[in-house]
Amino acid sequence: DGRLYYIRYPFADGSGSITVATTRPETMLGDTAVAVNPADQRYASMVGKQVRLPLLGREIPLIADDAVDREFGTGALKITPAHDPADFEIGRRHGLAPIAVMDEHARMNEQAGAYRGLTREVCRKRVIEDLEGEGLLEKIEPHPHAIGICSRCETVVEPMLSPQWYVRIKPLAEPAIAAVRDGRTTFHPRFWENTYFGWMENVHDWCISRQLWWGHRIPAYWCVKCEPPEPIVAAAPPEKCPRCGGALRQDQDVLDTWFSSALWPFSTLGWPEETPDLKTYYPTSLLITGFDIIFFWVARMMMMGLRFMNDVPFRDVYITPLVRDQFGKKMTKSRGNVVDPLDIIERYGTDAVRFTLAQLAVQGRDLILSDERLAASRAFTNKIWNAARFAMLNLEGAPQPVPPTDISKLRLAERWILDRLDSAIRDVTRAIDEYEFNLAALRIYQFIWHEFCDWYIELAKEPLKAGGEAQAAARWVLVRCLDRLLRLLHPFMPFISEEIWQVLRPYIAEPDLSPHLAIARFPEPAERPWLSEDEARAMDRCIEVTGAINSMRALVGYHPGQGARAFLASAKELREASVGEEAGLSSEVAIWGRYASILARLSALQILPPDTEPPKQAVSWPLRWCRILLEFPAGFDPQQALPALQKKYFETKGHLDRHVERLNNPEFRAKADKDTLAETEDKSRELADKMTHLQAQLETLKEAIA
C-alpha cells in the first residue's frame, strides 16, 4: 500500500511540461531521462526534446522505449538507471550514464545536491514538500504495490549499482538442456522437465558474487599498485602482479551458495583428484529433491557436472511431493500453517509417519497429511508387532528352522503364502524401481495384513500346535515370511522392522547373515514357483468360498463363535478344473476344506454328491463353479434373509441386463474385439445362471416362510 506521485517535468524550451508517475519520488534525483512508449500518440511529437529535471535543474532527454506501459500512470516514465533494474535496462539501451544518488547505507550522496546526507525516507518527504512548493506536484494517489523487503529484518530493499562477478550461462545451459532432452537424465514425474526447460531456456547470466563472510572466495586477484586496477582470474593464486610485479590481494566476495553446491556431486567424491570414489560413483543414480530446487540446484549441478565431468551428475531426478496443510495450502512460515514433523512423530511414531508419507507419495501430486492416515499407519505398526509376537511365541526354544527336504510335501497353505510373498516382493521391487512409493507401501500393507496375518497366521496355528514335521515346516515358513517381509518393509518402517528382525535373526538360516537389517540384502523371489497354476486357482476358490460363507453367516444370523454346517454342490466346471488325482469337488475340498472351515468357523464342510436333494433348511448361494448351502441356525426365521437376498437378486439382474443389452447391440457384435465379445458372452451366461439360482433360493425361502 504505497502511493503514486504525479510529478510535472517542464520542457527545457519552456513549451509546457510532461507529467510522470512514480512510487519512489526520491529517486528522481538520479533521473537521466523520461521515457514514453514509441506508439503513444500523446507524446510522439515530444520525443527528442530536453526536459528540465525539477529541483536539480539538470537537462535530460525525453526518449521512447517499448518497455513503457502506456496504460500505467500518465504513460510517461522517469528513468533512474542507478536505482531500478528495469530503468537500468532502458538506460543501457539508450546509452544513458547512470547516476547513483544513494550510498550503501541508503543515504543520499553528493549527487543529490541539497538532499545530501538525508536518509531516503526523510529525502522523500523533503522532495515532495519542495515539489509542492514549486507547484510541480500534480497529485498523489493511493497505489498498492509489492515492494522487495529483506526476509530477515523486513527493511525495504533499495536497488543500487555495484560491480559483481558473472558467469556466462549459455554455454553451460545448452548442454544441460540437451542432456535432459535426449534422456541422459530423466525427471520423475516427467512433467517437471517442462519446468526445467522453461527455466534453462530463459536463463540469465548468473551473478555468482556475494558480499558475505562465509563461502568459497572468488578466485580473482587485484594488484595493489596498478592503476586502474585490473582483476586477474586464476584457478591457482598468482604470486605477483604480472604487469608491475606488485603484491596481489584476493577479491573479497565469495561465491553464491548455489555455485558451490553445484559442484557437490563430484567435489564430495574427491574432485579434482581422480579418486576411486569419483570413478565409481560419478555419475550418481538418483537425486531426490523438491520442485522448488529444480532451478537453484538441479539445473546448476547439471551444468557444472557436464562442464567439469563431461557427464550428467545423476540419471534420475525424483521430485518429491509437497506436504500441504489440511486445507491443501502450501506450508509457509509467514502463513503460520507449518506442521512440525517432530510433533506428528511424537503422536504417531516415526515409522507410522514415514509409512504414511510413502503411502501418499503419488507421483505428480502433492499430499495432505491426514490424521486418519497417520492413525491407520500406527495401527499397522501394532499389527506387525503382534504378528511378530505370535511368531516369536511359537519359535521360542525351538531350533533354527531348516528348509524342508521336499518342498512339494508342504501343505498348500505354506506354499501359497510363500507364493504370495514372492508376488509381493516382485510388486514392491517394481514399484520402488519406478519410484511409485505409494504402490509399494500399499502392496506391503496388503500382503502383511490381508495375506500373511489374515490367512497364513490363522492357518499356521494348527500345525504349530501339532508338533513334528508339520510344526517344523510351519516354523520355517513363518521365519522365512517374516524375515523377508521385514526386509521389504525396512525402507518404509526402518525402526520397527529392525527391532523385530534382531529378535528373529537367530532363527534365520542364511550364510553370512548381516548383523543388521539395514544392510541386509533386499529380498528376491525364489527362482521356481511354489505352487502350480491349478493349486493357485484352488486356493483362490478356497478364499472365495470362505468369504461367501462368512457373508451368509451374517445373513442368517449366526453368532460369530457358533459353528455352522455348510455344503458344497459341485458345478461342472469344477470337476474339469480340479487339481486332485480323482476328479471332482471332493478331491479339491480335501485340500482346502479345512482352511475354509477354520476361517469361516464351520463345524462341518460337506460335499453334496451330484444329483442329491439339497437340504431344505439352508440358505443357498451360487458361485461361478459351485453352489454353497449354509444350514439355518437353530430358531432361524427365513424372513430375515429375504431382504438381503432380494437385493442381491436385483443387483445381479441389473448387471445381467447391462450385458444382455450390449450383446443385443449389432454394432457391438460387429466392432468389439473377439476377446471382449467372448468375455461378455461368458459373463452373461454366468449372470443368468446366478439369477436362476437366486430365484430358486428366493422361492425356497418364501415357501419356508409360508
Added chain:
RNA sequence: GGACGCAUAGCUCAGCCUGGUUAGAGCGCUUGCCUCACAUGCAAGAGGUCCCUGGUUCGAGUCCAGGUGCGUCCACCA
C-alpha cells in the same frame, strides 16, 4: 499476463498413460463379536449423477475440447 497440477464414497486417497469385470483402499459410520498375536483387533454391512457441458467411440471415470472450482509456479508491478 503465462504455465502446470488437481476435482472419484462423509474424510484422505488409488484407478485414467494402454477405453470393455459388479469403480477400489484406509479411516469414519451401522450391526454382531473380548475367537488362546493383536478390541490399535475380528466378521459382516450401508455408503459413489467418478465437477459441469459438449465431442470421439459399438462402448467414456478413463481419450479430446470448452467451462467451473481449488492449488501451485513464473513474469510484471515505474
